[in-house]
Amino acid sequence: MALVLGSLLLLGLCGNSFSGGQPSSTDAPKAWNYELPATNYETQDSHTAGPIGILFELVHIFLYVVQPRDFPEDTLRKVIQKARESKIDYDKPENLILGLKIVYYEAGIILCSVLGLLFIILMPLVGYFFCMCRCCNKCGGEMHQRQKENGPFLRKCFAISLLVICIIISIGIFCGFVANHQVRTRIKRSRKLADSNFKDLRTLLNETPEQIKYILAQYNTTKDKAFSDLNSINSVLGGGILDRLRPNIIPVLDEIKSMATAIKETKEALENMNSTLKSLHQQSTQLSSSLTSVKTSLRASLNDPLCSVRPSSETCNSIRLSLSQLNSNPELRQLPPVDAELDKVNNVLRTDLDGLVQQGYQSLNDVPNRVQSQTKTVVAGIKRVLNSIGSDINNVTQRLPIQDILSEFSVYVNNTESCIHRNLPTLEEYDSYWWLGGLVICSLLTLIVIFYYLGLLCGVCGYDRHATPTTRGCVSNTGGVFLMVGVGLSFLFCWILMIIVVLTFVFGANVEKLICEPYTSKELFRVLDTPYLLNEDWEYYLSGKLFNKSKMKLTFEQVYSDCKKNRGTYGTLHLQNSFNISECLNINEHTTSISSELESLKVNLNIFLLGAAGRKNLQDFAACGIDRMNYDTYLAQTGKSPAGVNLLSFAYDLEAKANSLPPGNLRNSLKRDAQTIKTIHQQRVLPIEQSLSTLYQSVKILQRTGNGLLERVNRILASLDFAQNFITNNISSVIIEETKKYGKTIIGYFEHYLQWIEFSISEKVASCKPVATALDTAVDVFLCSYIIDPLVETIPMKNMENGNNGYHKDHLYGIHNPVMTSPSQH
Numbered sequence: 001m002a003l004v005l006g007s008l009l010l011l012g013l014c015g016n017s018f019s020g021g022q023p024s025s026t027d028a029p030k031a032w033n034y035e036l037p038a039t040n041y042e043t044q045d046s047h048t049a050g051p052i053g054i055l056f057e058l059v060h061i062f063l064y065v066v067q068p069r070d071f072p073e074d075t076l077r078k079v080i081q082k083a084r085e086s087k088i089d090y091d092k093p094e095n096l097i098l099g100l101k102i103v104y105y106e107a108g109i110i111l112c113s114v115l116g117l118l119f120i121i122l123m124p125l126v127g128y129f130f131c132m133c134r135c136c137n138k139c140g141g142e143m144h145q146r147q148k149e150n151g152p153f154l155r156k157c158f159a160i161s162l163l164v165i166c167i168i169i170s171i172g173i174f175c176g177f178v179a180n181h182q183v184r185t186r187i188k189r190s191r192k193l194a195d196s197n198f199k200d201l202r203t204l205l206n207e208t209p210e211q212i213k214y215i216l217a218q219y220n221t222t223k224d225k226a227f228s229d230l231n232s233i234n235s236v237l238g239g240g241i242l243d244r245l246r247p248n249i250i251p252v253l254d255e256i257k258s259m260a261t262a263i264k265e266t267k268e269a270l271e272n273m274n275s276t277l278k279s280l281h282q283q284s285t286q287l288s289s290s291l292t293s294v295k296t297s298l299r300a301s302l303n304d305p306l307c308s309v310r311p312s313s314e315t316c317n318s319i320r321l322s323l324s325q326l327n328s329n330p331e332l333r334q335l336p337p338v339d340a341e342l343d344k345v346n347n348v349l350r351t352d353l354d355g356l357v358q359q360g361y362q363s364l365n366d367v368p369n370r371v372q373s374q375t376k377t378v379v380a381g382i383k384r385v386l387n388s389i390g391s392d393i394n395n396v397t398q399r400l401p402i403q404d405i406l407s408e409f410s411v412y413v414n415n416t417e418s419c420i421h422r423n424l425p426t427l428e429e430y431d432s433y434w435w436l437g438g439l440v441i442c443s444l445l446t447l448i449v450i451f452y453y454l455g456l457l458c459g460v461c462g463y464d465r466h467a468t469p470t471t472r473g474c475v476s477n478t479g480g481v482f483l484m485v486g487v488g489l490s491f492l493f494c495w496i497l498m499i500i501v502v503l504t505f506v507f508g509a510n511v512e513k514l515i516c517e518p519y520t521s522k523e524l525f526r527v528l529d530t531p532y533l534l535n536e537d538w539e540y541y542l543s544g545k546l547f548n549k550s551k552m553k554l555t556f557e558q559v560y561s562d563c564k565k566n567r568g569t570y571g572t573l574h575l576q577n578s579f580n581i582s583e584c585l586n587i588n589e590h591t592t593s594i595s596s597e598l599e600s601l602k603v604n605l606n607i608f609l610l611g612a613a614g615r616k617n618l619q620d621f622a623a624c625g626i627d628r629m630n631y632d633t634y635l636a637q638t639g640k641s642p643a644g645v646n647l648l649s650f651a652y653d654l655e656a657k658a659n660s661l662p663p664g665n666l667r668n669s670l671k672r673d674a675q676t677i678k679t680i681h682q683q684r685v686l687p688i689e690q691s692l693s694t695l696y697q698s699v700k701i702l703q704r705t706g707n708g709l710l711e712r713v714n715r716i717l718a719s720l721d722f723a724q725n726f727i728t729n730n731i732s733s734v735i736i737e738e739t740k741k742y743g744k745t746i747i748g749y750f751e752h753y754l755q756w757i758e759f760s761i762s763e764k765v766a767s768c769k770p771v772a773t774a775l776d777t778a779v780d781v782f783l784c785s786y787i788i789d790p791l792v793e794t795i796p797m798k799n800m801e802n803g804n805n806g807y808h809k810d811h812l813y814g815i816h817n818p819v820m821t822s823p824s825q826h
Contacts, residue, residue, distance in 0.1 A: 037210075067108045109510065116502035119494075127492070159456060170449055173442055173446050176442045180439060187427065190786075197770065212397050225749055229742075229745065231379075249723050249726075252716070252722075256353070266345055267345045274339060277335055277338070283687055291680065302319060304665060336630075338629070341626055364607055382598070402575070462478070504792065511784075516780070516788060519780060522560070526557060528541070538550035540553055558572075609720060619713065642688040651681070
């Protein structure tokens with residue numbers, strides 16, 4: 001294990017890393033807000049070359065033109081297989097074919113190398129002959145001028161061509177300076193990048209124990225939630241049962257309560273009606289007696305002698321005729337009593353129906369408390385089981401192989417870091433030599449190009465078309481000298497520089513095409529994952545190296561991809577083959593004990609619904625007869641006057657007639673009788689009218705109560721039967737269902753928690769992203785971006801080659817050219 005992670009780390013000596021987010025290859029279960037704390041890494045998640053990246057893109061385009069073929073996976077596999085052989089027979093056809101494939105793939109690079117070798121051979125050779133010719137005065141411009149028609153045009157073309165070539169060479173030199181500086185700058189960053197990667201790796205090592213502690217700490221959160229539900233079993237389980245019972249019981253109790261209220265209202269109405277009837281009988285008798293007395297008094301007054309004399313006789317006769325109206329309503333004394341109905345209702349009320357209803361409400365509301373009191377033992381047992389699960393989870397996390405792996409890896413990280421820090425000064429020293437050499441080379445090329453520029457400048461400024469070679473001015477001659485110096489330096493040094501170019505190009509191009517590009521596309525990993533390639537006895541090298549189980553499919557590509565996704569070490573390396581956490585955290589195994597405890601949970605509930613006494617009470621009330629009473633008889637009397645006439649009007653009329661009589665005893669007697677009638681109205685009629693109003697209200701209440709009474713009672717009894725049947729037949733199933741639901745809730749907390757543990761350990765804990773980052777840094781950033789991209793940048797030397805070729809064409813036409821004119825010939 002440490003060997004594999006260490007090999008990845010060894011490649012990741014320095015460079016860019018990716019930020020420490022936590023993407024996962026799978027989706028975490030939705031369990032509350034469980035989430036491991038995010039691990040933040042120091043290094044950045046991308047590498048940018050900056051403005052020089054444009055130059056590197058040109059280099060890649062050039063390499064693609066030189067080597068456009070795809071990565072030779074099959075060829076590379078065969079080469080690796082051949083490399084394991086102790087002796088290779090190159091005469092075998094298969095080996096010849098393999099060699100031809102290699103040559104075919106490397107054709108572009110070989111061609112460039114051949115051109116470079118030709119340059120290396122021909123450049124000093126041509127320079128040697130050139131020098132010999134110059135020494136023997138056999139080379140250079142002639143002493144006389146041979147003009148041609150196209151001479152000026154060709155002269156301009158050659159000057160412009162040389163200028164363009166010099167400009168291109170200058171651009172190449174500038175790129176060379178930039179690339180040389182870029183290598184030095186990036187090598188200086190290596191220490192910082194290496195420290196950054198090692199810091200991330202140590203963050204991985206240090207955060208893993210904290211992550212495991214966090215996972216264990218979340219068990220307390222889960223257990224506290226479960227304990228809260230267990231302590232609140234009265235509201236959770238009892239409340240659930242109560243919610244199931246309420247819709248079937250509460251409406252019935254509400255109807256019975258309404259009926260109990262109606263019975264009380266009926267009793268009050270009957271009592272009021274009974275007392276009113278008795279009062280009316282008494283008041284009507286008193287009214288009749290009073291009216292009889294006043295009529296007797298009036299008759300006596302009308303016997304006065306004045307009544308026989310006109311016109312008083314007419315008034316007396318009128319009064320005598322109206323006396324027949326002074327009678328009370330005899331029907332008021334004939335209204336039937338309601339004693340029988342009142343007795344029946346009183347008999348009904350001997351049973352406290354309202355108390356029975358309240359008892360039903362209370363029995364229903366006591367369900368949560370009875371649930372809590374009957375489950376104390378079971379709750380205590382479940383709590384013991386939950387505490388034991390915490391110990392089991394702690395034991396499982398202690399047995400995880402991740403800790404041992406990281407301990408070994410920590411030692412390797414320390415050793416590797418020490419090694420790197422020991423060798424970094426040497427690397428920086430070599431880089432200084434490399435930088436100094438590159439600076440010297442670029443400076444030498446710059447000097448050569450400056451001579452060319454000065455030669456062109458002096459040649460253009462000092463050119464005189466009428467001057468002969470012997471009469472040219474000093475400026476023109478100086479231009480020729482500058483050009484000759486540039487040519488001489490080119491012959492002396494360019495072939496040496498081309499050797500460096502060829503070597504670095506061949507090395508850099510092959511590394512770019514065989515390592516950098518296939519690494520980015522993961523084709524290199526697919527080659528390494530070829531069965532039996534790295535070890536002829538192992539189908540999969542990585543699984544064989546880690547677990548000695550080569551049949552298990554564990555590939556470099558899969559490990560690298562998982563680490564890039566920030567997946568945990570456990571899931572990335574398939575550690576379930578050595579320690580299966582799914583079996584150790586078997587949910588069913590841990591929840592079975594909880595389920596068995598919940599199955600022993602027994603709740604017995606007795607819901608009181610009125611009972612036989614209450615049912616008989618309702619039936620007796622329905623039979624009390626208030627729905628069969630003749631209310632019209634009572635209502636008819638409430639609309640009649642207690643007397644045969646309006647006594648108050650009669651008294652005022654009598655008083656007016658008395659005032660029409662002459663003063664005397666008759667007049668005074670009739671006025672006294674009129675006043676007596678007014679008194680009777682106040683003392684007798686008005687109380688009777690008040691009693692009739694009370695009677696009317698009582699009758700209306702009884703009418704409302706008695707309307708459909710039998711149907712209402714029958715409906716209530718039917719509902720009561722339904723509710724009783726529901727309790728008898730379904731309360732057990734309700735209790736069982738709610739108990740299962742409650743148990744599922746308790747178990748669900750731990751199912752979610754255990755699933756989250758398994759997910760976190762497999763996907764999150766000890767995420768190996770820093771290792772993938774180190775590998776990316778070493779290969780993609782340090783090797784490819786920091787070294788290979790600047791290394792294969794060969795524009796200056798290729799341009800220098802073109803420049804020299806351009807110069808040598810200049811003397812082939814026999815035209816006067818100061819470049820080719822020796823000073824001795826001037």
